[in-house]
Amino acid sequence: MSLEIKKIKTTTINCNFCGESNTGTLSFIAGLYGNICSSCVRICVDILVSKADESPKCADRNMDKENATQTQ
Numbered sequence: 001m002s003l004e005i006k007k008i009k010t011t012t013i014n015c016n017f018c019g020e021s022n023t024g025t026l027s028f029i030a031g032l033y034g035n036i037c038s039s040c041v042r043i044c045v046d047i048l049v050s051k052a053d054e055s056p057k058c059a060d061r062n063m064d065k066e067n068a069t070q071t072q
Helices: 038-054 056-071
Strands: 028-030 035-037
Touching: 035 038
Parallel strands: none
Antiparallel strands: 028 035
């Protein structure tokens, strides 16, 4: 998958999450079916990180890391 970064100046796009337009200073990720601004990406990342911290699988991994550092 290739990554292409384009600056869109002539077309106004809106974030499909918050409705903010690209006329401000926000960066956007534009997809085939929607767009998301950098502020909404940050919120999504925060949500995913908090959910991952609550996940039992993550807790098991964290416990394994703690055990490994204690035995060294």
